[in-house]
Amino acid sequence: MGGTGPSEIWFSPVTRVLLLLGLLWEESLCQISRYETKRQPMVTVLEGMCAWVPCNISSPMEYNFKVFPKYGYWFKKRTYEKYDKLVATNDPDREVEIEDQGRFHFVGNPGMDNCFLSITETQKADSGQYYFWMERGEQVNQTYMKLLVYVNVTDLTQKPDIYIPEKLESGKAVTLNCSFPWVCEESKTFRFSWMGAALPSQQKVLSSSPYSEISFIPEPQHHGTNLTCQLTFPGHQLSTERTVQLSVSLFSAQENSSWPLMFTLLRGALMGAGFALTYGLTWLYYTRRS
Incomplete structure (x- = not known):
């Protein structure tokens, strides 16, 4: 009846499976x-x-x-x-x-x-x-x-950007844009607010877009006044804003365009008056000599 040698160790089938799983697990x-x-x-x-x-x-x-x-x-x-x-x-x-x-x-x-x-x-x-x-x-x-x-x-130190023409024309409607591109798409609704003497009243706009715009008609009395765009996050006690100063032309575009014609007419009138004065003086001179 043969036996196992000193270097051989016999394992049951179940034990062999467990050892194999252990090796695989370690690997x-x-x-x-x-x-x-x-x-x-x-x-x-x-x-x-x-x-x-x-x-x-x-x-x-x-x-x-x-x-x-x-x-x-x-x-x-x-x-x-x-x-x-x-x-x-x-x-x-x-x-x-x-x-x-x-x-x-x-x-x-x-x-x-x-x-x-x-x-x-x-x-x-x-x-x-x-x-x-x-x-x-x-x-x-x-x-x-x-x-x-x-x-x-x-800290939220970034401010909105306001896009505004360098010169606003009195009596001519204008649309201004305010943007805050740092807001991500996943954010919940936030609020834009516009404030200023040129606006009929303070305007608040709930938005899911990082952009807001407002239209108004500037007048001469609005020159030098402030316009503010404020962004508020309802879920936080958090807001950021930017303020710009309006520069309004004292004359409307129509008035500005009529100035060259006015100067032409004035120059013509002065030339006519000068011609008439010269003619009158000449006539007076020759009348007295005769």
Whole structure:
């Protein structure tokens, strides 16, 4: 009856399967560790605007995880609390806190090797460190990857731009434009307000577009007065504005265009008067001599 040699170890079929799975599992962990992420170390955004955190995952070609479902999680680090705060995920079984719902959006797709984060209507409290965590489905849910990025929300110092002609003509209607291109498409409704002595009344316009316009007829008394375009964000105690000084021509375009004709007529009248005076003096001179 033959036995096994001193260098041979016998394993049952079940044990062999378990050992094989263990080797495959170890290899998968090694492969995951070779994942790389490409991201910016800091993202700076104006308060009330939108922040876009770019994030891309680069995986080795010989080990493709697209066949497994992937879930991504963006967390904000908490300094004085035990657990960090989940702000965005594509995992349907996880929820973010109520105050962050609707503002933080995980718009990436880990299955397509990207992990973008979008933050709308940023607040000063949003400043801090964020990191991304990825899981690869239930079968190997211990596999993960992290990255760290700092989001810096600064004061809203940017002002709207007002497009206005250098000279306004009295009595002629004009349309002015006010724009604030830093507002992102995901922002909720904000409000433009126009104020100034040249306007019949203060005008407020709710808008989802970063542009607003107003029409009015300037008069001579509006010369040197101020016109203000103000942008207000209803969800914040936040606003920004720009003020310009109107320069109104004292004469309308029609009046300005009639001046050359008036000068021509005046010059003709003076020439006529001069001719008549010369003729009269000449006639008087010869009459006296005779």
